[in-house]
Amino acid sequence: MLYSIIPPEIVFDEWDGAELETYQQITLGGRQVIIQPIGEKQMKIVQLISSDPADFLNARFQPGSVFEFTPEIFAE
Amino acid sequence: MSRDNDRTRLIDKHDDLVGSTLKIGDNVPGETPQVSPTGPVGPPPDTPNNPQTRGPAPGNPAPQKERRMKLRNASMAALRQFGQTTVPPEGPSDIHMLNIIGQIEGHMVLPPKNKSTKYEHILPQLMAVEENPKIKGLLVVLNTVGGDIEAGLAIAEMISSMTKPVVSLVLGGGHSIGVPIAVAADYSYIAKTASMTIHPIRLTGLVISVPQTYDYLDKMQDRVVRFVTSHSNISTERFKHLMFETGELVRDVGTVLIGDAAVREGLINEVGGLSHALQKLRSMLNQTNNKIH
Structure with a gap:
């Protein structure tokens, strides 16, 4: 049940968010990030989810930063 | 060592x-x-x-x-x-920050066009902040349009029951269910230009198979009113009065409090910005340190 200043008809309005549907939430270097895959080998960071402000100074986690899917990342 | x-x-x-x-x-x-x-x-x-x-x-x-x-x-x-500089990593900060933005998303996943803060992200982070000995305090930054009542109240209850100092800062907007989250902190700030909308909880017809009688809405509303009034300096009568004020909002009842109006009503402690909030947090940290030693 929503308690919001945004009317529910706007919140639940159907909208074709084709790009958003490719977003995935993964763990990268111990942080939760939302990524968008680029092809099969790379991903672009869309959003970093962290409460540590220092993480946001790390350029590697800036939105738009590109990582490669490597076995090492998943081995962690 | x-x-x-x-x-x-x-x-x-x-x-x-x-x-x-x-x-x-x-x-x-x-x-x-x-x-x-x-x-x-x-x-x-x-x-x-x-x-x-x-x-x-x-x-x-x-x-x-x-x-x-x-x-x-x-x-x-x-x-x-x-082709750009890297900021050298300084290591984890001892003050962490929770960013509560857009809709507060609870039991229902909202369509992806809504910017949202999900309670499954926030609640474990609050727990981690409370448990991690290296984290001394928490800054909660709010810019929210409201959202799920139970998710919002859950976050507010978690924040208010933390032992570590928590300071909240309302930027832009802290509307609807953002109000209890803002007042849940030990000390709250609102930016001069930020606003908080206080309005009644109303029937939306969206929750299926929940008996949304008037009593039910009233009870949901009471939970919010009770939390806000017990965690701030506003009285129940005054808060409800603001909730049902006419003439403030177009086609609706309720009140918009901007900057120092929220402070005057006793909802928020002080008008300020990031530096004020951090200074306050640091001074609270020093006080708790002095108490222990």
Whole structure:
């Protein structure tokens, strides 16, 4: 049940968010990030989810930063 | 000594992180060792072959030197790739920040066009902040249009029951269910231009198979009213009065409180910004330290 200043008809309005549907939430270097895959080998960071402000100074986690899917990342 | 250990652990952690960065750097064939370290943002001139230019490292010097070189190469790789500077990682901060933005998303997943803060992200983070001995305080920054009542109340209850100092800062807007979250902190700030909308909870007809009688809505509303009035200086009568005020909002009842109006009503402690909130948090940290020792 929503308690919001945004009317529910706007919140639940159907909208074709084709790009958003490719977003995935993964763990990268111990942080939760939302990524968008680029092809099969790379991903672009869309959003970093962290409460540590220092993480946001790390350029590697800036939105738009590109990582490669490597076995090492998943081995962690 | 324990501080040194922490530092080493930090570097270790960073090494893990930059592992992937090194990969990218290595992809440029034969270039890594030739990168000039004398760029405007580079580390002090130092080549891998001449480690003597650095002062003697404490502890076991060889692995540390190796790590430093790794770090340096990593930052050069980043420079090559993005053509921009990297901010050196300072290590974890002892004050953490929770950013509550857009809709507060609870039991129902909202359509993806809504910017939202999900309670499954926030609640574990609050727990982690409370449990981690290295984190001393929490800053909650709100810019929310409201959202799920139970998710909002859950976050508010978690914040208000934390032992570590929490300061909230309302920026832009802290509307509807954002109000209890803002007042849940030990001390609250609102930016001069920020606004808070207080309005009744109303029937939306969206929740299927929940008996949304008038009583039910009233009870839901009471939960919010009780939380807000018990965690701020506003009285129940006054809060409800603001909730049902006519003439403030077009086609609706309720009140918009902007900046110092929220302070005058007793909802928020003070008008301020980031520096005020952090200063307050630091002074609260000092007070708790003094109490312990």
